[in-house]
Amino acid sequence: xxxxxxxxxxxxxxxxxxxxxxxxxxxxxxxxxxxxxxxxxxxxxxxxxxxxxxxxxxxxxxxxxxxxxxxxxxxxxxxxxxxxxxxxxxxxxxxxxxxx
Amino acid sequence: xxxxxxxxxxxxxxxxxxxxxxxxxxxxxxxxxxxxxxxxxxxxxxxxxxxxxxxxxxxxxxxxxxxxxxxxxxxxxxxxxxxxxxxxxxxxxxxxxxxxxxxxxxxxxxxxxxxxxxxxxxxxxxxxxxxxxxxxxxxxxxxxxxxxxxxxxxxxxxxxxxxxxxxxxxxxxxxxxxxxxxxxxxxxxxxxxxxxxxxxxxxxxxxxxxxxxxxxxxxxxxxxxxxxxxxxxxxxxxxxxxxxxxxxxxxxxxxxxxxxxxxxxxxxxxxxxxxxxxxxxxxxxxxxxxxxxxxxxxxxxxxxxxxxxxxxxxxxxxxxxxxxxxxxxxxxxxxxxxxxxxxxxxxxxxx
Numbered sequence: 001x002x003x004x005x006x007x008x009x010x011x012x013x014x015x016x017x018x019x020x021x022x023x024x025x026x027x028x029x030x031x032x033x034x035x036x037x038x039x040x041x042x043x044x045x046x047x048x049x050x051x052x053x054x055x056x057x058x059x060x061x062x063x064x065x066x067x068x069x070x071x072x073x074x075x076x077x078x079x080x081x082x083x084x085x086x087x088x089x090x091x092x093x094x095x096x097x098x099x100x
Numbered sequence: 101x102x103x104x105x106x107x108x109x110x111x112x113x114x115x116x117x118x119x120x121x122x123x124x125x126x127x128x129x130x131x132x133x134x135x136x137x138x139x140x141x142x143x144x145x146x147x148x149x150x151x152x153x154x155x156x157x158x159x160x161x162x163x164x165x166x167x168x169x170x171x172x173x174x175x176x177x178x179x180x181x182x183x184x185x186x187x188x189x190x191x192x193x194x195x196x197x198x199x200x201x202x203x204x205x206x207x208x209x210x211x212x213x214x215x216x217x218x219x220x221x222x223x224x225x226x227x228x229x230x231x232x233x234x235x236x237x238x239x240x241x242x243x244x245x246x247x248x249x250x251x252x253x254x255x256x257x258x259x260x261x262x263x264x265x266x267x268x269x270x271x272x273x274x275x276x277x278x279x280x281x282x283x284x285x286x287x288x289x290x291x292x293x294x295x296x297x298x299x300x301x302x303x304x305x306x307x308x309x310x311x312x313x314x315x316x317x318x319x320x321x322x323x324x325x326x327x328x329x330x331x332x333x334x335x336x337x338x339x340x341x342x343x344x345x346x347x348x349x350x351x352x353x354x355x356x357x358x359x360x361x362x363x364x365x366x367x368x369x370x371x372x373x374x375x376x377x378x379x380x381x382x383x384x385x386x387x388x389x390x391x392x393x394x395x396x397x398x399x400x401x402x403x404x405x406x407x408x409x410x411x412x413x414x415x416x417x418x419x420x421x422x423x424x425x426x427x428x429x430x431x432x433x434x435x436x437x438x439x440x441x442x443x444x445x446x447x448x449x450x451x
Contacts, residue, residue, distance in 0.1 A: 014207030
């Protein structure tokens with residue numbers, strides 16, 4: 001928990017899940033992963049760890065949020081949107097939507 | 101003036117500034133002499149000292165410098181007992197807590213025994229839970245397990261002759277054969293479970309505490325990672341067990357490099373050559389030394405990894421590694437200082 005507060009990107013509160021996906025998919029260092037996500041979202045890198053800025057972006061793009069808002073995408077549906085926006089393959093999305 | 105810091109076992113101690121400086125220098129020297137690597141620069145030492153002397157209990161990185169967090173143990177830390185929290189949650193629920201309440205960047209599913217060997221016979225049961233989690237979560241989900249070669253020997257209920265008993269009898273060749281054969285079986289098992297979890301759509305495999313059983317286990321891990329990377333084509337993270345690979349077989353090589361005795365920058369380079377996506381160096385904490393000594397030493401090792409590797413580095417900073425005191429309830433002051441130092445001085449890509 002201390003790491004989350006002191007040094008973590010913030011997961012779906014911000015863009016931590018998106019940056020992590022780029023690291024996994026492209027084997028790139030943190031700086032490049034952040035730049036990739038910022039470019040795909042059309043924002044400055046500084047916005048990526050800002051809860052206020054990223055809440056609005058996540059809502060607009062419908063890529064999931066920590067709040068259980070009705071009528072908004074959750075789980076695999078949100079990941080399908082993430083795969084399209086980041087232009088990255090997400091294995092569970094491919095398994096659920098593409099291979100079937 | 102005295103400053104509040106901790107010993108390697110977590111106990112609060114007080115030190116003068118000049119004593120902390122000496123501890124930092126000694127810790128750096130210990131790493132450089134052991135691994136033949138370069139020390140931290142003067143400005144890095146000054147930065148570390150500044151971090152250690154801060155009065156606030158919890159400190160943090162500059163906004164924008166945050167890093168990705170990956171896990172070892174994952175759901176086990178919430179639902180497991182003994183060293184863990186023992187909260188009566190399903191593992192699906194544990195992932196939701198991690199994702200939606202704690203806001204983790206990634207999460208991991210693991211079996212309660214957290215080792216490849218016991219996972220193999222229940223891999224499809226584990227896959228069912230994994231599929232539920234992948235349908236209902238957003239953050240990347242790893243399946244994690246330790247290679248844990250030790251479980252393959254008769255003394256631990258396995259099928260291969262106990263290598264240490266053979267060594268005690270002076271049967272070194274037989275001991276090496278037992279280690280090699282067990283390693284081949286471990287490679288086969290890692291390949292099998294990785295294929296199963298890949299079919300369920302895992303975002304990656306986390307092979308944690310790698311080389312806990314020495315060079316033969318590291319040999320198996322690297323060969324399995326090569327297969328996962330090339331054939332299954334899914335991301336794989338290697339988290340190490342310690343700063344130096346123990347020589348139990350002593351003659352095993354990977355791509356021409358002797359594995360016994362390898363320090364983190366060599367371990368990481370081999371992991372990268374095998375096709376690993378993320379490398380997690382583990383620098384052991386010495387409980388008899390101070391937190392400043394341990395953190396300075398860990399930073400020296402990790403900084404060299406960052407210099408040598410192109411893949412992301414997620415340093416291990418749990419109990420007793422990465423400079424963090426050996427306490428299963430890790431002090432927040434040490435954890436936050438350790439994280440800040442690793443991010444701002446070693447420039448890690450994740451923790």
